[in-house]
Amino acid sequence: MQQRRELDQVYTNRKLLNGQLDTPKWWLPTVSILGVVVLIGVIVIATMINKGLGLTGLARPVYWGLFITTFVFWVGISHAGIMISAILRLTQAEWRRPVTRAAELLTVFSLLTALVFPLIHAGRPWRIAYWIMPYDVARGIYPNIRSPLIMDPVAISTYLTGSTLFLYIALIPDLGNLRDRTTGWKNAMYTVLALGWRGNPRQWKMQTVGGILLSALMLPIFVSVHSIVSWDFAIASAVEGWHSTIFAPYFVIGAVHSGVSAVVTMMALMRWLWKWDDFIRPEHFDALARLLIVVATGWLAFTFLELTFALYGQDAPEIALREMQMFQWPWNALFIVFFLTGYAIPVPMWCFKRVRTNIALMFWTSILVNVGMWLERFLIIVPGLARRTPFVYTWEAYTPSPVEWTIFIWSFAWVTFLMLLFSKFFPLVPLFEQKESQVFTDDVMIGRAKVPAIVREAD
Amino acid sequence: MTTAEFGTHNWGMVVDVDKCIGCNACVIACQAENNIPINTQDRVERARSISWIRVERYWEGDFPDAKARFIPIMCQHCANAPCEPVCPVYATYHNAEGLNVQVYNRCVGTRYCANGCPYIVRFFNYWEPVWPESLRNHLNPDVTVRSRGIMEKCSFCVHRIRRESRSARSAGTEIADGAIQTACSSACPTSALNFGNFNDPNSKVSKMKEDKRHFTLLDQFGTDPNVIYLAKIDADKKVGAGEAATHG
Numbered sequence: 172m173q174q175r176r177e178l179d180q181v182y183t184n185r186k187l188l189n190g191q192l193d194t195p196k197w198w199l200p201t202v203s204i205l206g207v208v209v210l211i212g213v214i215v216i217a218t219m220i221n222k223g224l225g226l227t228g229l230a231r232p233v234y235w236g237l238f239i240t241t242f243v244f245w246v247g248i249s250h251a252g253i254m255i256s257a258i259l260r261l262t263q264a265e266w267r268r269p270v271t272r273a274a275e276l277l278t279v280f281s282l283l284t285a286l287v288f289p290l291i292h293a294g295r296p297w298r299i300a301y302w303i304m305p306y307d308v309a310r311g312i313y314p315n316i317r318s319p320l321i322m323d324p325v326a327i328s329t330y331l332t333g334s335t336l337f338l339y340i341a342l343i344p345d346l347g348n349l350r351d352r353t354t355g356w357k358n359a360m361y362t363v364l365a366l367g368w369r370g371n372p373r374q375w376k377m378q379t380v381g382g383i384l385l386s387a388l389m390l391p392i393f394v395s396v397h398s399i400v401s402w403d404f405a406i407a408s409a410v411e412g413w414h415s416t417i418f419a420p421y422f423v424i425g426a427v428h429s430g431v432s433a434v435v436t437m438m439a440l441m442r443w444l445w446k447w448d449d450f451i452r453p454e455h456f457d458a459l460a461r462l463l464i465v466v467a468t469g470w471l472a473f474t475f476l477e478l479t480f481a482l483y484g485q486d487a488p489e490i491a492l493r494e495m496q497m498f499q500w501p502w503n504a505l506f507i508v509f510f511l512t513g514y515a516i517p518v519p520m521w522c523f524k525r526v527r528t529n530i531a532l533m534f535w536t537s538i539l540v541n542v543g544m545w546l547e548r549f550l551i552i553v554p555g556l557a558r559r560t561p562f563v564y565t566w567e568a569y570t571p572s573p574v575e576w577t578i579f580i581w582s583f584a585w586v587t588f589l590m591l592l593f594s595k596f597f598p599l600v601p602l603f604e605q606k607e608s609q610v611f612t613d614d615v616m617i618g619r620a621k622v623p624a625i626v627r628e629a630d
Numbered sequence: 631m632t633t634a635e636f637g638t639h640n641w642g643m644v645v646d647v648d649k650c651i652g653c654n655a656c657v658i659a660c661q662a663e664n665n666i667p668i669n670t671q672d673r674v675e676r677a678r679s680i681s682w683i684r685v686e687r688y689w690e691g692d693f694p695d696a697k698a699r700f701i702p703i704m705c706q707h708c709a710n711a712p713c714e715p716v717c718p719v720y721a722t723y724h725n726a727e728g729l730n731v732q733v734y735n736r737c738v739g740t741r742y743c744a745n746g747c748p749y750i751v752r753f754f755n756y757w758e759p760v761w762p763e764s765l766r767n768h769l770n771p772d773v774t775v776r777s778r779g780i781m782e783k784c785s786f787c788v789h790r791i792r793r794e795s796r797s798a799r800s801a802g803t804e805i806a807d808g809a810i811q812t813a814c815s816s817a818c819p820t821s822a823l824n825f826g827n828f829n830d831p832n833s834k835v836s837k838m839k840e841d842k843r844h845f846t847l848l849d850q851f852g853t854d855p856n857v858i859y860l861a862k863i864d865a866d867k868k869v870g871a872g873e874a875a876t877h878g
Contacts, residue, residue: 223756223757223778232750234754289740294738295737295780302718315717318715320717320740407716560750562686563686563687564703
């Protein structure tokens with residue numbers, strides 16, 4: 172059992188609701204700066220839609236570039252939520268408790284961001300309805316369900332719906348708590364959102380059952396979403412670097428790697444910004460880092476397998492592509508950075524408990540992982556297309572344009588912005604989960620005897 | 631090889647590489663016929679030029695015995711096209727006449743088809759097309775001007791096929807072999823490009839494709855193209871069928 176402070180409920184409430192009931196000093200300036208970045212990004216996106224994709228650096232034969240890389244990156248980040256809240260909930264890992272909401276939130280917001288990229292990168296975004304939305308039955312033209320691009324919106328919207336419901340169900344008890352502590356319009360808002368939460372046993376039972384059911388329902392999505400995203404590439408039979416049968420599990424495990432790392436980054440930020448040292452403790456970082464060692468090593472195995480499968484066929488174009496990806500400028504530099512940041516630096520560091528329990532080190536290593544994971548997607552997508560085909564007509568390179576970089580930066584500002592806005596109105600650490608874990612480890616008096624009321628082992 | 635499961639027509643092309651002199655007349659004819667915007671220096675440098683047919687130069691043999699060869703490459707109208715299943719909106723599909731058609735109105739511009747195409751003969755309109763004032767009235771009224779944000783590619787001059795089919799139908803006759811010529815094949819001074827119906831065993835192209843020099847481009851992908859190439863005849867050595875297909 173971990174050593175922890177006894178936290179009474181009043182202290183827990185006051186500390187964890189400090190984002191909603193008061194405003195931290197840094198909140199408004201940070202949100203304003205992010206708001207400006209978001210606004211610039213929106214203007215750039217609007218300009219690009221207005222003027223055309225000529226503003227990007229895309230050119231034959233690299234028809235997909237930074238946007239699709241960033242799309243895959245954010246879908247990958249979104250796997251954090253389902254990993255942490257659904258799987259750890261079903262396996263009853265107690266240490267998940269303070270992390271669940273942040274992870275779910277990251278899922279919802281990163282999916283919302285990821286969705287933007289395939290839409291703005293289409294040549295005629297105003298016709299998107301025709302692709303994703305209600306089918307044009309009148310003319311007998313249905314979307315082509317053989318295309319992974321039809322399965323993408325289906326998978327992502329299912330995931331988004333499931334995650335949003337999951338987030339909301341877990342939020343209801345805390346909304347009741349906030350309703351009782353606010354006045355005016357905020358009170359009215361929380362009253363509506365809390366759906367008449369009184370905290371009676373029947374409601375608790377329904378809330379718990381709802382959470383467990385949703386966790387179980389979301390498990391298939393855990394496998395499906397990134398598998399489908401990987402098929403965007405894997406089914407292109409003529410692109411050597413893409414056409415691989417291993418892509419689905421490879422992408423899923425890579426997504427968990429980057430998603431859990433993003434949760435670590437976010438937890439460290441939460442701990443520093445809201446001073447939640449009592450709630451987000453080094454033991455949580457320790458547990459996540461142990462999980463990450465396993466996931467990252469599994470992912471590394473898949474990386475090598477992918478390479479092995481590619482080279483095993485001894486196919487000349489495939490070998491040429493791998494040579495370009497690893498040994499030719501500028502891809503070789505990116506490849507080295509990718510390998511160092513994605514695995515070689517963080518994972519050996521996590522093998523030491525002193526690193527795992529050091530919040531600053533965990534923060535920086537988790538950022539490194541995501542640099543590496545972004546580069547991984549970039550190195551699959553862009554060199555795959557920029558390979559030298561037998562036709563010299565298409566030997567061209569791709570350089571992302573400033574417009575693409577701006578929209579790339581916008582996506583990070585946008586997720587952080589949404590997160591901070593959310594923190595103003597809803598608690599980022601679930602209060603009831605926190606209290607429940609206290610109860611599970613509390614000592615209670617039965618008659619004269621003091622009995623440890625351990626419902627579940629709290630480690 | 632091309633399949634004969636289509637109706638009466640299975641349009642295809644036989645390209646005799648031995649006859650190609652690399653004059654680029656087909657490229658210009660196609661440009662004029664199909665309302666393709668002018669490939670300015672800027673567009674060519676940024677690899678955004680559009681040319682539905684192009685003449686590739688490649689080298690055969692090792693130095694000092696290397697020889698420059700030409701090969702015209704256009705959409706291969708594959709029976710098993712990698713571009714077709716990936717389009718989410720059916721903007722590209724295979725019609726009953728063996729053509730890989732592009733429906734501009736449906737296209738939303740995901741560019742997925744272009745990623746799938748091993749021949750890289752699909753082109754994206756990054757900008758709204760513009761022509762100099764003097765060329766405005768020279769556009770072909772039978773061919774749609776493509777707006778920005780959509781894909782385009784060789785259509786085997788489908789408007790010419792339609793025009794001939796219509797007149798044949800109204801006259802109650804069959805389309806004669808050779809009556810339909812694409813812009814490139816009619817411009818080719820050496821008859822390297824030959825267009826016709828593969829479903830008619832007596833057509834010129836059906837007979838030509840039986841030549842032992844025949845090969846298809848990048849056949850390792852199993853795309854089953856409707857464009858058949860006839861290999862270059864080397865005066866110095868004997869070149870068997872398909873040898874030129876392995877050019878690098």
